[in-house]
Amino acid sequence: MDATSYRIILCDGTSCINKGSRKLAAVLREQLDKHGLTDRVTIGLSGCLGMCEKGPIMVVNPGYTIYGSVTENDIPQIVEEHLVNGDPIARLVIQEDHLYNRFFRVFGDAKFFGKQMRITLRNCGIIDPESIDDYLSLRGYEALAKAITDMTPEQVIAEVEKSGLRGRGGAGFPTGRKWKLTAAEKRTPKYVICNADEGDPGAFMDRSAIEGDPHTVVEGMAIGGYAIGAQTGVVYIRAEYPLAIKRIKRAIEDARAHGLLGKNILGSNFSFDIEIRLGAGAFVCGEETALIHSIEGARGMPRPRPPYPAAVGLFGQPTLINNVETWANVPVIILDGANWFRTIGTETSKGTKVFALAGKVVNTGLIEVPMGTTLREIIYDIGGGIPFGKRFKSVQTGGPSGGCLPEQYLDTPIDYESLAKAGSIMGSGGMIVIDEDSCMVDVARFFLEFTQDESCGKCTPCREGTKRMLEILTRITEGKGRPGDIENLERLGGMIKKASLCGLGQSAPNPVLSTIKNFRQEYEEHIHDKKCRAKACKRLVSYEIGEKCVGCGACRRVCPVNAISGSPKSRHLLDQNKCVRCGMCFNTCKFEAIAKV
Amino acid sequence: MPTPLELIKKKRAEAVSRIIGKGYLSTKREYVGMATCEIAAGSKDVMEVFQKAVSRGLTDVYLSQKGCAGRCNLEPTVEVIEAGKSPVKYGRVDKDRAQQIIERHLKNGEIIKEWVID
Numbered sequence: 001m002d003a004t005s006y007r008i009i010l011c012d013g014t015s016c017i018n019k020g021s022r023k024l025a026a027v028l029r030e031q032l033d034k035h036g037l038t039d040r041v042t043i044g045l046s047g048c049l050g051m052c053e054k055g056p057i058m059v060v061n062p063g064y065t066i067y068g069s070v071t072e073n074d075i076p077q078i079v080e081e082h083l084v085n086g087d088p089i090a091r092l093v094i095q096e097d098h099l100y101n102r103f104f105r106v107f108g109d110a111k112f113f114g115k116q117m118r119i120t121l122r123n124c125g126i127i128d129p130e131s132i133d134d135y136l137s138l139r140g141y142e143a144l145a146k147a148i149t150d151m152t153p154e155q156v157i158a159e160v161e162k163s164g165l166r167g168r169g170g171a172g173f174p175t176g177r178k179w180k181l182t183a184a185e186k187r188t189p190k191y192v193i194c195n196a197d198e199g200d201p202g203a204f205m206d207r208s209a210i211e212g213d214p215h216t217v218v219e220g221m222a223i224g225g226y227a228i229g230a231q232t233g234v235v236y237i238r239a240e241y242p243l244a245i246k247r248i249k250r251a252i253e254d255a256r257a258h259g260l261l262g263k264n265i266l267g268s269n270f271s272f273d274i275e276i277r278l279g280a281g282a283f284v285c286g287e288e289t290a291l292i293h294s295i296e297g298a299r300g301m302p303r304p305r306p307p308y309p310a311a312v313g314l315f316g317q318p319t320l321i322n323n324v325e326t327w328a329n330v331p332v333i334i335l336d337g338a339n340w341f342r343t344i345g346t347e348t349s350k351g352t353k354v355f356a357l358a359g360k361v362v363n364t365g366l367i368e369v370p371m372g373t374t375l376r377e378i379i380y381d382i383g384g385g386i387p388f389g390k391r392f393k394s395v396q397t398g399g400p401s402g403g404c405l406p407e408q409y410l411d412t413p414i415d416y417e418s419l420a421k422a423g424s425i426m427g428s429g430g431m432i433v434i435d436e437d438s439c440m441v442d443v444a445r446f447f448l449e450f451t452q453d454e455s456c457g458k459c460t461p462c463r464e465g466t467k468r469m470l471e472i473l474t475r476i477t478e479g480k481g482r483p484g485d486i487e488n489l490e491r492l493g494g495m496i497k498k499a500s501l502c503g504l505g506q507s508a509p510n511p512v513l514s515t516i517k518n519f520r521q522e523y524e525e526h527i528h529d530k531k532c533r534a535k536a537c538k539r540l541v542s543y544e545i546g547e548k549c550v551g552c553g554a555c556r557r558v559c560p561v562n563a564i565s566g567s568p569k570s571r572h573l574l575d576q577n578k579c580v581r582c583g584m585c586f587n588t589c590k591f592e593a594i595a596k597v
Numbered sequence: 598m599p600t601p602l603e604l605i606k607k608k609r610a611e612a613v614s615r616i617i618g619k620g621y622l623s624t625k626r627e628y629v630g631m632a633t634c635e636i637a638a639g640s641k642d643v644m645e646v647f648q649k650a651v652s653r654g655l656t657d658v659y660l661s662q663k664g665c666a667g668r669c670n671l672e673p674t675v676e677v678i679e680a681g682k683s684p685v686k687y688g689r690v691d692k693d694r695a696q697q698i699i700e701r702h703l704k705n706g707e708i709i710k711e712w713v714i715d
Contacts, residue, residue: 112667112668124666125666125667128663129662129663129664132612133615133616134616136609139609141605144605145600145605149601207633208667211632211665212665241633266604266605267598267599267601362670363670365668366665
């Protein structure tokens with residue numbers, strides 16, 4: 001980090017806001033502008049830092065200087081003396097290192113964390129996930145205690161509803177409404193389920209969240225159980241996540257030992273316990289009705305809805321099912337309040353979203369940003385741009401159910417509606433950056449191959465339709481595309497979306513349809529010109545040996561079909577009729593003499 | 598009869614004192630990333646190096662694991678927090694780097710700049 005660049009964190013907890021922290025930000029911006037520091041100083045907000053009595057709190061990093069009781073009149077001095085001259089102002093410094101203040105340590109690497117806001121991941125990478133003491137020390141289980149002590153179940157639901165929280169599994173259904181519907185059901189027993197069946201290729205949000213802070217999920221589920229009147233919770237997690245399973249198991253056992261799960265939690269009348277069910281790794285089991293069937297011991301297949309699980313769920317009983325990230329938001333909403341939560345995000349999507357940033361980007365990582373952050377900010381500011389000076393081509397959100405967005409959508413602010421409008425979806429949080437070296441037809445084929453393979457086979461449109469689409473796509477990438485293929489893909493895709501039983505089929509054509517919409521020219525080049533501009537489709541690439549050839553013979557020896565000939569120390573020749581385009585010569589040549597054309 | 602809220606506050610105070618009892622107030626605290634991805638990148642070996650050093654008498658260091666810090670391409674990550682100083686995060690730590698972090702940073706207070714994540 002540049003020695004003179006600072007990151008300032010203003011506490012944006014309710015108490016600090018009441019004491020005027022919001023006004024500080026405005027004055028601070030004004031002062032930074034006056035001193036020409038806007039480029040070198042970034043301002044971030046944090047949730048309640050737990051030092052309410054000394055608010056408003058301001059933290060200056062690097063240096064980890066915590067200022068308390070900051071007023072507007074202090075700002076010019078802070079800017080002039082600390083930010084310009086590097087001298088912290090002693091009279092404002094709070095010399096305390098509370099355990100629960102630890103979490104702004106994550107802001108150490110300011111370039112990566114500068115635009116992030118960590119609510120669900122607030123403890124992730126901060127605490128020892130296998131220590132309930134660590135979690136308790138950071139106000140762990142206080143939200144649960146607050147709900148049981150001071151709130152009726154109706155008030156808890158009202159708070160969640162007011163917060164504007166929406167399902168983080170992908171579809172974005174208002175969480176509060178789901179809770180209300182389940183609470184309204186008269187039949188008992190009721191169940192609470194945590195959907196941790198994360199299956200999108202390239203996605204690892206839920207795994208990391210559970211591995212990094214399992215107690216948050218446990219606490220969220222217990223609050224949900226209290227709100228809807230359930231006594232049993234089930235975490236459905238895939239068996240491929242052994243460490244996450246171990247840690248959530250440990251968390252449940254520790255919580256039980258502390259009287260935070262089990263009979264009469266914290267001496268109250270509320271009893272709640274959690275079991276773990278392992279999934280065998282079928283993608284369709286992330287769909288709620290298939291997941292419920294799987295827990296029941298039946299084959300993991302979806303069924304038509306309604307009735308929704310809120311009415312007829314696990315073992316036919318009313319069931320509240322939410323995703324890991326949704327649950328992790330609940331304790332924060334109860335502790336810091338819906339009013340605070342509502343200040344984050346956009347008009348229709350409140351709070352933050354976790355993304356697994358992967359693909360052709362410098363800083364791959366697990367990130368959490370406020371809704372309304374643009375794709376450009378994520379890819380270039382947090383992700384650090386595209387490596388090796390390559391050109392950005394597309395960003396894929398929502399995994400196999402989502403779409404590929406080209407450059408003109410980079411300034412799209414992320415929320416459920418704007419991503420849908422752009423032709424993709426929020427999804428559960430997979431985000432894969434694609435550069436010029438990837439072929440969009442091939443990318444679409446990859447995702448469709450996945451969904452086709454994972455289709456459970458119950459309904460015909462999904463089972464047969466995805467298979468036919470995959471055949472057409474494979475043909476196109478092999479240079480056997482025919483006129484009319486694009487139209488056929490569009491027609492098939494439309495039918496599958498309309499007629500499939502569950503979300504898997506209804507969204508499976510999205511990667512294909514969005515690439516046709518945004519990269520139609522690439523499809524046409526494959527079909528009509530038999531060309532792949534990214535040189536990624538093996539069958540559409542041919543190899544040529546150029547002038548740089550020194551005649552070492554390495555390519556000749558490695559060629560499986562003896563298509564290369566030539567005598568030592570003279571330029572070799574490649575017989576295009578014999579060549580099977582396996583690319584082994586290209587990978588072997590040390591002299592960059594072989595070119596893809 | 599204390600309310601659940603009063604009980605949890607008591608539990609928190611107890612938890613804090615237990616953590617302090619484990620040496621949290623040591624001059625230096627050290628966190629090793631131990632999520633699946635970090636372990637796949639080799640963080641178990643790194644953790645072992647630190648554990649060994651502690652068992653062989655490295656004092657005044659509070660050693661703990663932590664979950665995913667989000668820096669996938671820089672794993673395994675190790676964080677050193679010293680009272681009153683800016684936290685230091687090291688990236689791509691292997692056994693050798695871990696040993697050097699012990700010798701140079703933990704024992705002699707030198708921040709090994711070339712490995713710091715900024």
